[in-house]
């Protein structure tokens with residue numbers, strides 16, 4: 001039978017809420033694992049405003065979204081939390097249905113399975129997933145001749161590649177393919193690209209040099225070898241290719257969470273404000289995904305919620321024997337855990 005990765009608490013989401021959750025669980029000596037659909041930690045902070053300044057993190061007058069993620073990762077480094085990145089948690093259910101004491105079982109899109117006494121949903125506004133191409137036959141070709149926001153372009157060496165998209169990521173991918181792919185075509189629904197000035201200047205150069213071809217139109221069919229597009233002047237054109245790279249942006253989708261049978265209020269999970277527990281025993285929700293009277297979607301709220309949720313998880317994992325509160329300043333044990341002893 002396929003085996004599970006056993007852990008004390010499974011954290012769904014590596015945004016600021018999930019990362020600080022891991023820190024608080026670490027202080028309470030509860031082992032945990034984190035899963036995120038993105039290939040990197042940081043959630044919205046990295047994905048939506050990585051380079052923008054942020055001013056309301058306690059004790060940090062100014063940092064950036066990416067800087068905050070880096071600090072949170074440095075803070076949990078002593079606990080060596082296993083991170084399962086680029087995997088979306090697809091299913092979540094109790095090992096013994098209906099039993100409040102039961103373990104939770106979760107599986108990811110990549111087939112990883114987890115078993116944990118407690119699960120903390122820190123899923124923000126949903127899993128950050130690439131916008132999919134909505135033409136028939138696309139799904140079956142994913143990973144074979146169709147790729148979304150690939151991080152490694154070397155697999156396209158010597159191939160004829162069509163890049164679909166009109167913003168930074170698409171322009172960057174097209175530029176990155178020059179000199180590696182046999183042929184590069186950048187396809188967008190209109191003849192205007194919205195990207196960083198430097199990227200646009202480089203693109204113009206490559207177009208003039210004949211290294212990148214431009215195609216304008218809307219995809220209407222894909223058979224793995226050729227992409228059919230409808231052009232603005234009402235014509236149909238076929239673009240033969242070896243690979244189609246779609247970079248139409250990455251946006252958050254609640255996705256599978258909506259199918260876990262949880263009560264949702266306007267796409268958020270109601271919790272109590274003592275344990276940050278959902279209506280299901282052993283299932284907690286922190287950060288942007290939860291709701292309660294007075295909820296404010298701020299990072300500082302997520303930090304507080306994660307702190308109290310960690311104590312609730314401790315109560316469950318240690319069968320009611322909650323450890324006493326200790327200060328990181330003075331506790332020898334905590335300093336030892338943090339590698340500062």
Ligand code: FAD
Pocket residue numbers: 012013014015016017018035036037038042043044045048049054055056087088089090122123124125126127128254255256257286287288289297298299300302
């Ligand atoms: P997120 O940051 O959304 O992280 C959730 C993570 O969970 C994501 O990485 C997602 O991929 C993952 N996930 C979801 N579902 C799954 C699944 N099924 N499987 C695997 N992974 C999953 N807040 C402030 O306090 N101060 C500010 O100045 C501020 N500025 C902001 C500026 C902008 C432009 C935006 C958009 C937000 C800003 N916020 C600010 C809000 C702040 O970013 C959020 O409150 C915070 O990111 C919430 O953290 P989180 O960890 O709950 O969720």
